[in-house]
Amino acid sequence: MKDILIGVDIGGTAIKIGKFDLQGELLHKWEIPTDRTDKGSRILSDVHRSITEQTDWDDVRGIGFGVPGPVVDSVVLACVNLGWKHVDVAKEFSALLGRADVFVRASNDANVACSGEVFRGAAVGKKNVAMFTLGTGVGGGIMVDGTLVDGKNGAGGELGHLVVDFDHRLPCNCGKHGCLETVASATGIVNLAKLHLSQSDRESSLRHFSDFSAKRVFDCAKAGDGIAMRVVDEAADYLGRVTAGVMLSLNPEIVVFGGGVANAGRFLLDRIAIKADEYSAPFAKDTPIVGALLGNDAGIYGAAYLVR
Amino acid sequence: MKDILIGVDIGGTAIKIGKFDLQGELLHKWEIPTDRTDKGSRILSDVHRSITEQTDWDDVRGIGFGVPGPVVDSVVLACVNLGWKHVDVAKEFSALLGRADVFVRASNDANVACSGEVFRGAAVGKKNVAMFTLGTGVGGGIMVDGTLVDGKNGAGGELGHLVVDFDHRLPCNCGKHGCLETVASATGIVNLAKLHLSQSDRESSLRHFSDFSAKRVFDCAKAGDGIAMRVVDEAADYLGRVTAGVMLSLNPEIVVFGGGVANAGRFLLDRIAIKADEYSAPFAKDTPIVGALLGNDAGIYGAAYLVR
Numbered sequence: 001m002k003d004i005l006i007g008v009d010i011g012g013t014a015i016k017i018g019k020f021d022l023q024g025e026l027l028h029k030w031e032i033p034t035d036r037t038d039k040g041s042r043i044l045s046d047v048h049r050s051i052t053e054q055t056d057w058d059d060v061r062g063i064g065f066g067v068p069g070p071v072v073d074s075v076v077l078a079c080v081n082l083g084w085k086h087v088d089v090a091k092e093f094s095a096l097l098g099r100a101d102v103f104v105r106a107s108n109d110a111n112v113a114c115s116g117e118v119f120r121g122a123a124v125g126k127k128n129v130a131m132f133t134l135g136t137g138v139g140g141g142i143m144v145d146g147t148l149v150d151g152k153n154g155a156g157g158e159l160g161h162l163v164v165d166f167d168h169r170l171p172c173n174c175g176k177h178g179c180l181e182t183v184a185s186a187t188g189i190v191n192l193a194k195l196h197l198s199q200s201d202r203e204s205s206l207r208h209f210s211d212f213s214a215k216r217v218f219d220c221a222k223a224g225d226g227i228a229m230r231v232v233d234e235a236a237d238y239l240g241r242v243t244a245g246v247m248l249s250l251n252p253e254i255v256v257f258g259g260g261v262a263n264a265g266r267f268l269l270d271r272i273a274i275k276a277d278e279y280s281a282p283f284a285k286d287t288p289i290v291g292a293l294l295g296n297d298a299g300i301y302g303a304a305y306l307v308r
Numbered sequence: 309m310k311d312i313l314i315g316v317d318i319g320g321t322a323i324k325i326g327k328f329d330l331q332g333e334l335l336h337k338w339e340i341p342t343d344r345t346d347k348g349s350r351i352l353s354d355v356h357r358s359i360t361e362q363t364d365w366d367d368v369r370g371i372g373f374g375v376p377g378p379v380v381d382s383v384v385l386a387c388v389n390l391g392w393k394h395v396d397v398a399k400e401f402s403a404l405l406g407r408a409d410v411f412v413r414a415s416n417d418a419n420v421a422c423s424g425e426v427f428r429g430a431a432v433g434k435k436n437v438a439m440f441t442l443g444t445g446v447g448g449g450i451m452v453d454g455t456l457v458d459g460k461n462g463a464g465g466e467l468g469h470l471v472v473d474f475d476h477r478l479p480c481n482c483g484k485h486g487c488l489e490t491v492a493s494a495t496g497i498v499n500l501a502k503l504h505l506s507q508s509d510r511e512s513s514l515r516h517f518s519d520f521s522a523k524r525v526f527d528c529a530k531a532g533d534g535i536a537m538r539v540v541d542e543a544a545d546y547l548g549r550v551t552a553g554v555m556l557s558l559n560p561e562i563v564v565f566g567g568g569v570a571n572a573g574r575f576l577l578d579r580i581a582i583k584a585d586e587y588s589a590p591f592a593k594d595t596p597i598v599g600a601l602l603g604n605d606a607g608i609y610g611a612a613y614l615v616r
Contacts, residue, residue: 070591128460130557142557144452151559152436155591158556163549163587166474175590241471245553248466249438249450251459279471282483283378283463 002101004055005307006063007116008047009109009299010034012081015047018300019055022308024119028054029300040083048096062103062307065089066112066299070154074106077154105306109299111148111157113292114141116302117256121293128252131292132159132239134261137173138181138188141302144250148306160185162245164238168195180242184235186214186261193217193231202227218264236268240275247276247284258292265291310409312363313615314371315424316355317417317607318342320389323355326608327363330616332427336362337608348391356404370411370615373397374420374607378462382414385462413614417607419456419465421600422449424610425564429601436560439600440467440547442569445481446489446496449610452558456614468493470553472546476503488550492543494522494569501525501539510535526572544576548583555584555592566600573599 005024009016011034018029032050035042051063067089069079074090089106097104107115114131117123123131127146133139140159142149149156165178170191172179182188190213193206204227205220206212220228243255255276257269273289280287294301313332317324319342326337340358343350359371375397377387382398397414405412415423422439425431431439435454441447448467450457457464473486478499480487490496498521501514512535513528514520528536551563563584565577581597588595602609 128457140557144457145455147453149436149452149558151592152561152595153559153591153593155556155559155588158559158591161588161591162553162556176587242553245470245550246557248463248470249448249554249557250457251461251463251466253460279484280463280469283461283466283469284459285461287460 002059002061004059005061005304006051006055007066007300007302007304008063009066009112009303010043010082011068011109012036015043016296016300017047017051018297018304020301020304022061024301024304024308026297026301029297030054034082036083039085040079043082044089044093045096048093057097057099057102060102062105063093064112064303064306065093065106066109066303067106068109071106071108072150072152072154074104076106103307107148107150107303107306108141108154108157110139111141111150112302112306113139113258113298114143114157114256114302115148115305116294116298116300117258117292118143119301119305119308121298121301122256122290123254126253128250129254129256130159130243130246130250130252131256131258132243133259134185134257135259136186138185139259142246142250159242159246162242164241168192170195180238183238184261189214189217189231189235189261192234193228196227196231200227204228214261215263218267222267232268233271236271237275239272241279243272243276243289244279244284247280247287251284252287254288254290256290256292258294258298262291310367310369312367313369313612314359314363315374315608315610315612316371317374317420317611318351318390319376319417320344323351324605324608325355325359326605326612328609328612330369332609332612332616334605334609337605338362342390344391347393348387351390352397352401353404356401365405365407365410368410370413371401372420372611372614373401373414374417374611375414376417379414379416380458380460380462382412384414411615415456415458415611415614416449416462416465418447419449419458420610420614421447421566421606422451422465422564422610423456423613424602424606424608425566425600426451427609427613427616429606429609430564430598431562434561436558437562437564438467438551438554438558438560439564439566440551441567442493442565443567444494446493447567450554450558467550467554470550472549476500478503488546491546492569497522497525497539497543497569500542501536504535504539508535512536522569523571526575530575540576541579544579545583547580549587551580551584551597552587552592555588555595559592560595562596562598564598564600566602566606570599
């Protein structure tokens with residue numbers, strides 16, 4: 001009886017593996033290190049070996065992978081973090097399995113975070129969903145009618161790289177300036193705060209730290225610090241613009257925010273919601289803006305969802 | 309043999325009706341006036357009567373409608389131009405037909421312009437498409453995996469109402485300021501030109517006209533007029549931003565521009581493409597940006613596509 005789904009979240013340092021029943025109940029999870037030597041050529045066989053030790057493949061309906069790079073039709077186009085160039089995950093893993101009765105699928109890691117929240121998180125029961133992951137960078141995932149949008153070049157859901165800031169124009173890792181990621185990721189919020197501190201003489205508790213995190217900026221804002229508050233409002237405004245853009249193009253049932261920055265909770269989400277509503281009125285109404293629920297496990301849940 | 313599709317494009321003054329074979333070949337088209345009296349209550353029966361005069365319903369596989377308002381699951385939520393509030397087109401037209409063997413579907417008019425271009429126009433064979441209709445306003449349509457995205461409130465594809473202009477902030481009919489429509493529709497381009505003329509003493513051939521059209525602005529720009537050129541570049545920049553946003557969220561196979569403003573041809577489209585590439589690099593590459601081919605017939609083609 002094929003009643004097991006496997007979800008694999010491949011990161012630059014560790015690979016998370018989860019074993020689920022068909023309803024998405026997590027039965028067991030574990031991690032193995034990511035072997036990036038030899039252009040990551042041993043990653044898939046390491047995953048195969050580790051799962052084989054713990055699972056009878058006869059029971060497995062399918063295995064899904066989340067990968068930190070662009071993916072089209074389960075083919076990874078490039079993945080700098082793993083050393084991968086063109087890797088046909090479905091084909092290569094099926095060859096390792098040596099059997100055709102196990103589905104193999106792959107998608108981008110930010111996309112599978114979205115499908116994870118749909119499977120067992122903040123967006124259960126929804127089929128049209130947008131998700132932002134506000135971490136070191138800003139990732140995004142888009143689901144339309146129950147299917148993740150990979151896009152022609154695997155750029156579907158790359159919401160972090162919409163250019164939104166035409167004033168500060170902070171440089172982005174992607175080569176552009178003013179991307180959402182430069183002002184709304186954990187790094188971006190710190191940079192925005194440093195910018196405001198340098199451009200003003202106003203007292204701020206942030207000045208008492210030689211360095212600080214995005215969490216510190218939120219904590220200070222919650223305590224009433226003027227500069228920190230301005231940074232949070234500005235980040236929320238940019239996030240609201242992109243959220244409104246998603247609402248006016250896809251008009252999803254729900255928008256989910258995950259990643260470390262979203263731990264700021266309703267303090268941030270309510271501000272994003274107000275701006276998103278302002279920029280999308282009167283068309284896209286009553287779209288819930290919610291926090292993600294699965295934390296770092298979203299990837300394994302979402303990867304398993306690919307083969308549910 | 310059910311080998312006929314009917315496409316109906318309901319406008320505020322006229323209703324266009326097209327009869328197609330299953331491959332989307334237009335066999336016959338005609339128009340009837342739109343009777344907006346009594347809250348548009350006779351519109352569907354007028355359509356039914358007109359088609360019945362020309363067609364044996366036994367031959368008809370389905371009938372699709374394009375309607376100028378938000379539509380969800382073939383239910384029109386509101387349509388000011390027709391006097392409609394909540395109208396369940398599928399249910400009401402099926403009742404008029406008195407038979408269950410003819411599919412009835414409806415979607416927004418800008419959405420069906422998109423599916424029309426997919427059926428027989430500039431995007432034939434594509435399943436993931438974004439279309440902008442640059443007319444008096446700016447409409448949009450999004451297709452994902454062969455299906456139009458209506459969205460939760462029927463706001464799917466409302467690309468004209470993304471806020472893009474945080475400088476001039478021209479008022480929009482929707483109640484917001486700075487929507488794409490305020491700077492990139494035919495009206496918007498004229499307003500942008502008048503704004504630039506009023507803010508500068510620079511000579512411009514546009515000053516020789518007491519009033520002018522968007523086409524005039526393009527003609528002057530093509531002839532080298534500096535102010536007209538600046539207006540075109542600015543409109544292309546705004547269109548490029550939203551196009552890049554669509555590319556980074558959905559990464560479609562092709563982006564189509566229709567409507568009167570798109571008649572400016574490659575002079576406009578090339579400028580949009582350069583900006584879209586600049587704002588989406590390096591993620592969404594090689595996305596063709598093309599002009600629509602079906603003109604005012606896109607609606608009937610696209611409505612027929614809904615029931616193909």
